[in-house]
C-alpha cells in the first residue's frame with residue numbers, strides 16, 4: 484500500500500512539472516492558472532474593498548502607467564520567445580493604496596498593489612519600475628503556486644493517498660502562500676532562490692519596458708538605508724542580503740540592456 488501511494492506521489496510530481504519560460508526551469512506546480520487565478524482575483528477584490536484605494540492622483544496614474552509598460556514588456560518577451568498567449572488568463576490591474584507600510588506585491592494573474600509608503604523609496608517612475616518588475620516577476624515565475632505545491636506535497640505525505648485537491652483546500656493553501664486572510668496582503672518571504680530569480684527577470688522586463696536597469700541597484704541601496712523602518716519580509720531583504728542583491732543587479736544590468744536592444748529599445752529612462 485505504501486509503495487502504491489509513493490508511486491502515486493511520484494507520478495503526480497512528474498506530471499506537475501512544467502517548464503516556466505521565464506526561469507527556463509522545470510518546477511513543481513500542481514496548480515494551473517485556472518485553479519489559482521479565481522482565488523487570487525477574489526482575494527484581490529476583497530483587499531481593495533477593505534483598503535483605501537488612491538484614485539486620480541499623479542502617483543496613482545504613475546503606478547498604472549508603469550504597470551502597463553511592464554505588462555506589455557512581459558508580453559513582448561513571451562511573443563518573441565515562442566510563447567504567444569501565455570498570459571491570456573491574466574487580468575492586469577494596478578492599484579495604489581493609502582498605507583504607510585513599505586510594501587508592494589503582485590498576486591497571480593497580474594493583480595498589483597503598491598502602498599504609498601514605498602513611494603519615498605522608489606522616488607520616481609524608474610524606481611517604481613524596479614519594484615514592479617520584481618513583483619511581477621514573482622507572479623510570472625509562478626513562485627506562489629510553487630510554494631502552494633510544496634505545501635501540498637507535505638500534506639499529501641501526511642494524509643496519504645488523498646490527492647483530490649478541493650477548492651476549499653486551494654483557498655487555504657493560497658492564503659498560506661500569500662499571507663492573505665489573517666493579515667491581508669502581507670506576503671510571506673520568498674526563498675532566496677525565488678528572490679534572485681525575481682531580481683533577474685524583473686531587471687530584464689524593466690529594460691524591455693524602456694526603464695534603466697542600472698537604477699535597480701540604486702533602488703535597493705535606498706531600501707537598505709531604510710531597512711530599519713517598517714517593512715514586510717519582502718523588503719527587509721534578509722535573503723538575499725542587500726549587498727548580494729545590489730552586486731547581482733549591478734552585474735546583470737548590461738546584459739538586460741543588451742536584451743532590450745533586441746526589442747528596439749535604444750535609450751533608457
Ligand SMILES: [Zn+2]
Nearest residue numbers: 673678681717
Ligand atoms: Zn521578492
